[in-house]
Amino acid sequence: xxxxxxxxxxxxxxxxxxxxxxxxxxxxxxxxxxxxxxxxxxxxxxxxxxxxxxxxxxxxxxxxxxxxxxxxxxxxxxxxxxxxxxxxxxxxxxxxxxxxxxxxxxxxxxxxxxxxxxxxxxxxxxxxxxxxxxxxxxxxxxxxxxxxxxxxxxxxxxxxxxxxxxxxxxxxxxxxxxxxxxxxxxxxxxxxxxxxxxxxxxxxxxxxxxxxxxxxxxxxxxxxxxxxxxxxxxxxxxxxxxxxxxxxxxxxxxxxxxxxxxxxxxxxxxxxxxxxxxxxxxxxxxxxxxxxxxxxx
Amino acid sequence: xxxxxxxxxxxxxxxxxxxxxxxxxxxxxxxxxxxxxxxxxxxxxxxxxxxxxxxxxxxxxxxxxxxxxxxxxxxxxxxxxxxxxxxxxxxxxxxxxxxxxxxxxxxxxxxxxxxxxxxxxxxxxxxxxxxxxxxxxxxxxxxxxxxxxxxxxxxxxxxxxxxxxxxxxxxxxxxxxxxxxxxxxxxxxxxxxxxxxxxxxxxxxxxxxxxxxxxxxxxxxxxxxxxxxxxxxxxxxxxxxxxxxxxxxxxxxxxxxxxxxxxxxxxxxx
Numbered sequence: 001x002x003x004x005x006x007x008x009x010x011x012x013x014x015x016x017x018x019x020x021x022x023x024x025x026x027x028x029x030x031x032x033x034x035x036x037x038x039x040x041x042x043x044x045x046x047x048x049x050x051x052x053x054x055x056x057x058x059x060x061x062x063x064x065x066x067x068x069x070x071x072x073x074x075x076x077x078x079x080x081x082x083x084x085x086x087x088x089x090x091x092x093x094x095x096x097x098x099x100x101x102x103x104x105x106x107x108x109x110x111x112x113x114x115x116x117x118x119x120x121x122x123x124x125x126x127x128x129x130x131x132x133x134x135x136x137x138x139x140x141x142x143x144x145x146x147x148x149x150x151x152x153x154x155x156x157x158x159x160x161x162x163x164x165x166x167x168x169x170x171x172x173x174x175x176x177x178x179x180x181x182x183x184x185x186x187x188x189x190x191x192x193x194x195x196x197x198x199x200x201x202x203x204x205x206x207x208x209x210x211x212x213x214x215x216x217x218x219x220x221x222x223x224x225x226x227x228x229x230x231x232x233x234x235x236x237x238x239x240x241x242x243x244x245x246x247x248x249x250x251x252x253x254x255x256x257x258x259x260x261x262x263x264x265x266x267x268x269x270x271x272x273x274x275x276x277x278x279x280x281x282x283x284x285x286x287x288x289x290x291x292x293x294x295x296x297x
Numbered sequence: 298x299x300x301x302x303x304x305x306x307x308x309x310x311x312x313x314x315x316x317x318x319x320x321x322x323x324x325x326x327x328x329x330x331x332x333x334x335x336x337x338x339x340x341x342x343x344x345x346x347x348x349x350x351x352x353x354x355x356x357x358x359x360x361x362x363x364x365x366x367x368x369x370x371x372x373x374x375x376x377x378x379x380x381x382x383x384x385x386x387x388x389x390x391x392x393x394x395x396x397x398x399x400x401x402x403x404x405x406x407x408x409x410x411x412x413x414x415x416x417x418x419x420x421x422x423x424x425x426x427x428x429x430x431x432x433x434x435x436x437x438x439x440x441x442x443x444x445x446x447x448x449x450x451x452x453x454x455x456x457x458x459x460x461x462x463x464x465x466x467x468x469x470x471x472x473x474x475x476x477x478x479x480x481x482x483x484x485x486x487x488x489x490x491x492x493x494x495x496x497x498x499x500x501x502x503x504x505x506x507x508x509x510x511x512x513x514x515x516x517x518x519x520x521x522x523x524x525x526x527x528x529x530x531x532x533x534x535x536x537x538x539x540x541x542x543x544x545x546x547x548x549x550x551x552x553x554x555x556x557x558x559x560x561x562x563x564x565x566x567x
Binding site: 012013014015016187188189191192193194195196197198199202206207210211 | 379388396402410414441443
């Protein structure tokens with residue numbers, strides 16, 4: 001029997017659902033979102049997907065071009081580098097360092113930054129004000145420079161780089177969260193909830209948080225693209241993740257020497273990096289657009 | 298017998314944001330004392346910046362007074378003690394658009410005061426919300442709505458529902474009727490009067506409109522630059538020989554109407 005909907009069903013979409021619907025309407029934003037999700041899946045399943053080990057060298061196939069060219073070999077889909085290592089495996093495994101690690105760093109720094117920012121946004125006493133100003137001062141230093149300074153103190157290495165970038169991202173989260181919470185705090189609906197006798201955690205999580213979620217998500221996308229750029233740039237300069245590890249930035253740096261002989265070893269990591277950052281930025285931008293459209297309508 | 302609400306020497310001073318710590322504070326309200334009894338409606342009037350809203354906010358507990366005390370039924374009200382205050386004094390805000398949380402359904406917003414101030418179970422809370430919604434002339438189905446789906450009159454009704462859901466003794470309305478068009482305003486006033494009859498609520502009404510004051514207020518309190526210059530029963534205030542300021546506040550609309558009519562007459566004559 002066919003299922004017939006006899007009754008008109010009431011549907012009350014929440015404001016966040018409405019933003020999501022606006023977001024879905026745009027082809028570009030959905031494409032970017034799907035690319036980003038696919039990238040994240042690749043990060044998770046890269047050890048299974050990679051055909052070879054990243055350090056395995058094939059002596060008979062050094063500097064082999066990608067398989068779609070005349071000299072290419074289907075065994076090495078994206079060719080090999082100057083040491084005979086499979087490019088595809090290196091790119092796949094490299095996503096763990098170039099995309100997975102930034103996601104982790106942004107997650108850690110956002111949690112720390114948002115908690116501090118929320119506390120500073122509510123509390124306006126002198127003590128917290130002093131804290132706020134200190135963090136504001138930190139903002140005046142570009143995050144990349146700050147990461148450089150921290151690395152200069154701690155030394156290079158995977159953990160130190162991750163720590164440096166995580167620390168350098170925190171001030172922005174504090175700034176954004178503090179301002180957003182502070183702005184909402186003086187609106188009537190928060191005052192009304194305060195008069196209802198709500199506890200402070202309830203005010204923050206149930207009353208204010210839904211209202212500032214879009215701002216926070218936007219900041220998350222910005223920070224994620226910054227983190228990816230920073231880690232790639234640091235590795236490119238040789239300060240970040242060191243060479244045998246297949247990080248996209250360090251692969252770019254390596255390829256500089258033989259760029260005329262094997263251009264694919266530079267183009268492939270560069271394009272991957274470009275697509276990743278591009279899709280993140282488009283997602284963030286579309287979100288902003290969807291949000292302002294909803295507010296204006 | 299003690300009064301329902303006694304305000305004793307209540308004063309508010311504040312320092313402008315960018316002033317030096319030692320510079321003189323500006324006075325929003327000079328110490329004033331008055332009282333209301335159960336079921337009365339007190340209208341607070343005054344020109345812009347005379348401290349009416351500050352007074353309303355202090356009574357509702359949004360701001361703390363700089364000096365003086367509030368006594369409710371012979372019991373002192375403590376600052377920042379929201380649980381104590383919101384069982385007895387509730388506030389309706391000027392701007393109903395901004396005083397509702399756009400991301401929560403009405404039911405969740407109405408649940409807040411019950412959740413934090415009573416020991417009711419979820420079922421009992423739902424029943425109470427239904428009763429409150431019906432009382433202000435809305436449907437129980439409206440509970441699942443988000444604020445952006447309502448008209449401004451409906452929003453104001455929800456704000457009133459939120460104010461009365463804990464069955465308070467006093468409701469403070471800070472220019473709650475300003476943004477509404479006349480027919481909705483009349484509906485809301487009638488609703489407020491009905492609720493007053495049913496539940497014996499006292500209103501503290503901050504308003505500009507002399508018509509509303511004459512219609513529903515039992516007592517009038519007039520502020521002038523933070524000073525209380527008149528506090529008495531409505532008919533006495535209206536019947537008295539009035540100071541020019543008071544006269545202007547209470548009778549300005551009449552002059553305006555007369556002036557408007559004479560202007561019209563002139564235009565026709567021309």
